[in-house]
Amino acid sequence: MALIDKKDSPLFDLHSHSLHSDGILRPQAVVSRAKENGVTTLAITDHDSISGLAEARVAAAALDMQFINGIELSCLWDGVGVHVVGLNFDTGSDVLLAAIEEQGQARVARAAMIAERLARLGIADALAGAQEIAGIGAIGRPHFAQLLVNRGLVPNTSAAFKRYLGAGKPGDVKQLWPPVARAVEWINAAGGVAVLAHPEKYKMTRSKLRRLLTEFRAAGGQAMEVVSGRQAPDVTRSMAQLAAEFGLYASCGSDFHDPAQAWQDLGRFEPLPASCEPVWTCWA
Ligand code: AMP
Ligand code: MN
Ligand code: MN
Ligand code: MN
Numbered sequence: 001m002a003l004i005d006k007k008d009s010p011l012f013d014l015h016s017h018s019l020h021s022d023g024i025l026r027p028q029a030v031v032s033r034a035k036e037n038g039v040t041t042l043a044i045t046d047h048d049s050i051s052g053l054a055e056a057r058v059a060a061a062a063l064d065m066q067f068i069n070g071i072e073l074s075c076l077w078d079g080v081g082v083h084v085v086g087l088n089f090d091t092g093s094d095v096l097l098a099a100i101e102e103q104g105q106a107r108v109a110r111a112a113m114i115a116e117r118l119a120r121l122g123i124a125d126a127l128a129g130a131q132e133i134a135g136i137g138a139i140g141r142p143h144f145a146q147l148l149v150n151r152g153l154v155p156n157t158s159a160a161f162k163r164y165l166g167a168g169k170p171g172d173v174k175q176l177w178p179p180v181a182r183a184v185e186w187i188n189a190a191g192g193v194a195v196l197a198h199p200e201k202y203k204m205t206r207s208k209l210r211r212l213l214t215e216f217r218a219a220g221g222q223a224m225e226v227v228s229g230r231q232a233p234d235v236t237r238s239m240a241q242l243a244a245e246f247g248l249y250a251s252c253g254s255d256f257h258d259p260a261q262a263w264q265d266l267g268r269f270e271p272l273p274a275s276c277e278p279v280w281t282c283w284a
Contacts, residue, residue, distance in 0.1 A: 012280055013267050014043040014068065014087060015197065015225065015253025019135065020052035021072075022142040023257045027056035030266070033259065035063045037267035041280065043070035043253070045085050048103035049138045053091060068283070071096075072197060073103065073186070076177040077212055080202050081167070084183040084216075085225070085251070088283045089192025096190035099183075104138060106176040111139045117170040118144070123153065141165045141172075142257075167203075180212070181219035193282050194221040195251045198228040199242070200235050213246045223249035223279040226272055229264040240273045250276035 017023030018030045025033065027044055030052075034042045042065060044056050053069050060067035071086045089096060115127035126147055133150075134143040145160035154160045165171040187194040196216050199209055213224070224246075226239040243250045250273075256266045272278055 010040045011038050011267050012041045012278070013039045013253050013256070013269075014041075014070065014195075014251050014279065015045050015072070015085060015228065016042065016070075016256040016266060017046055017072075018044055018052040018056070019137050020049045021046035021138045022140050023137075025259070027052035028059035030256070031056050031059040031063065031065065031067070033256075034266040035065055037265065039065070039267040041066040041068060042266075043068040043085075043087055045070035045072040045087075045253070047072050047138050047140055048074055048100060048107060050091055050096075050100060051136070069192070071100075071187075073099075073183040074106075074174075074177045075180045075183045076174050077180045077215070078208070080204065081172070081174040081177065082180055082202060082212065083197035084180060084187070084221070085195040085197045085253075086183075086187035086190070086192040087195060087223075087251070087279065089187055089190035091190075093190030096186055096192075099186040102178075107138050107140065110173045110176050111144075113173045114141065114144055114165075114171045117173070118164065121164070121170060123148070123151075123164075144171060180216055180221075184216065184219040184221045188220045193223055193249070193279060194219075195279060196221060196224040196248075198225050198255065200228065200231065200239060209242070213242060213248070217246050217248065221248070222282065223251050225253065226250040226276055227252035227269050229253075229255050229269055231269070233270070236270060236273060240276050243276060249279040249282060251279040 018027040057067045068088050073084045075082045118126045129147040130143040133146050145157040148154045148160040184194040255264045
């Protein structure tokens, strides 16, 4: 029996990061790695930034890959930091460009607040160090996490989140983020599709998640990630059920940041269940 040639089947990875936020590869390197991994349609969704999209688009065209504009917007909903992915929007939208400017300012102000909080814990001068690590990328907690690793204060970034930066820890500053409904409006104003990112990762109760999905939908959100990186089959089933219940399109993506993190490599995740309405039918 002939083997099915996987290279010919479409593979959509609609969530990934470059060094324009907290990823480590240039956009063109993200694109070529995606190609090597069999991805046929890629979206780069840097945190609160679209500055990597132009380079990625050119690189994707040269490799005959479909490229979709993306962004991952940081929001605050009922005390929880929530991410909304925007896909296939117009990068020239005045509304979106103003929003990105606002988010960028919030990130800079927030970084200073994170540094202040770390200083109170005896960790001095974290801002300059984190800024240096961020480079051209939108500064965020992962850059502080790397700094804490570099200084030998924690063994790895995951420990840095556990002790200093994760939910409920001193460095978890989220009060500057906009409400979810506002981010959805920005994406819609730019002609894009708003996707609730990795709903499973918020560790909400089902009833709270349903409340979020209700508000997200009412605000004009159209899709949710049913598959986010490598995840257990029961998570996929339950996310697919929620998407159906709320009439949302289903998205999928690796949430790739770094080739060293094998559990979120480009294109390496299970396919969407057949019962899902894929989000790409919105633009295909
Ligand atoms: P920020 O955008 O500054 O709020 O940082 C959020 C990013 O930190 C996420 O997109 C992840 O890339 C990373 N992150 C969040 N939680 C963890 C964790 N527990 N361990 C490692 N990285 C994390
Ligand atoms: Mn990230
Ligand atoms: Mn996220
Ligand atoms: Mn992400």
